[in-house]
Amino acid sequence: MTTSDAVRSMFDVTDPDCTPKLESHAIATESATTVATTLKALAEPLRLRMLSFIATAPAGEACVCDLAALTDVSQPTVSHHLKVLRDVGVLTSERRGTWVWYRIEPGYRGAVATLLDSFAPAALEAPHRQPVLGGLDDADAVLDRLAAELAASFADVHFDVVQRIVRESYTSLARTAKVSAHLISLAERFARQRLTDTTRDATDSVPQVLFVCVANAGRSQLAAALVRHYAGERITVRSAGSTPAADVHTGVREALADLGTTDAFPKPLTDDAVRAADVVVTMGCGDVCPVLPGIRYEDWLVGDPALASPAGIAAIRDDLDTRVRALLTDLLPDLTLPTT
Known part of the structure; x- marks a missing residue:
């Protein structure tokens, strides 16, 4: 037997008893794709918190104004996250007046309960690696200087508000940025625009x-x-x-x-x-x-x-x-x- 034949024989599974029958035990490809899409939508901390809030709400529903209190992000950002969960079928929505109310899709209630009551505690208790932080942490000093510069231009705005808007602007742009070379300058422009909007005179x-x-x-x-x-x-x-x-x-x-x-x-x-x-x-x-x-x-x-x-x-x-x-x-x- 030549060397090449020996190598081929190592990967040539012909014994019926050794032939893996993965297809009969594994989830179907189409089903796996659907489940993966849903899990991807759930794989975001704020969305999980929103889901938990809705699941435990007395009426089993919540609107954007309720969920905005969970974090410092804007209501449009909350609406975006809710839309992602609705698009994969986990949530349903109903407009009443000026607000849209969200509920867990009946078919997902059991799965959500398992996720929150069983999977989440197991994930928290299991040993795992701490995530490596980057991005914003690395830019702290630069963002602080930028906040100080903008605070001088917007003297009527409390410095804490300026700093929060600067950091929010940087973080939101960093989520989708392909290249970080100009991220600080873009964050400065975006933060300046937001501060200008925040201080706009209604009688303008x-x-x-x-x-x-x-x-x-x-x-x-x-x-x-x-x-x-x-x-x-x-x-x-x-x-x-x-x-x-x-x-x-x-x-x-x-x-x-x-x-x-x-x-x-x-x-x-x-x-x-x-x-x-x-x-x-x-x-x-x-x-x-x-x-x-x-x-x-x-x-x-x-x-x-x-x-x-x-x-x-x-x-x-x-x-x-x-x-x-x-x-x-x-x-x-x-x-x-x-x-x-």
Whole structure:
């Protein structure tokens, strides 16, 4: 027997008694995929806390306003996490008035009870490695200096609030960032924007518009760029995503550059932006945006440019252009818009 034959014989299982029958005992591939998707949705500390809160609530349900008290994150962030659990079927939702209420799907109640009452205690008691912290811990000194600089510009805001917004901004961007080289500068821009929104004078004569889509990588960026292009400083414009992407879609960047926007980056939806807005325009992000009194809401059914061809992106831009023009005509009747 040659060496190659000997090697092959080591992996050539021909004995019926030794043939592994894994397929008959293992979970089916399709089932495993479904279960893994659900477990992935559950594998987030805040979502598990929300699930525990809902499971133990006297009425067996909770709304975003209830769950926001669990942590310092904004209500839109809470809504995003709830949407993830709803999308995999663990939660159901029902809108009542201005809020959406969430309950555990009946078919999952037993599984959730097992997770919280049996699996969670076992995981806590079993020996395990402590997670290695990085990211924000490594940037503490830089973030503290950034908070001090911003506090000087926003003297009316308590330093603790400034510091919290700086750290929240950094952390939220770090979750999706592909490259960390410019993360601090992006966090500074995002935190400054949030502080500006937090301190906005409600009597400000300059209208403020917020565009919200899912990834803040296409539609909402284009709409915001069109408003800046036509209205300049006569309107304050923001854009955000319920689940922000790591970067603006490649095909959209050229369209943004044509409108004079070259530094766009995806940002998460925050309460600051919603509360500061006079008009909130949503595009395909469902109920993740809280409905607050005194704010005008619109929902635009606009195509998603994520996978669109250049011609498709051009068509989406044209659709947004028509809608933005109509909005500007309403907000600024005296604004002269160029003819198309």
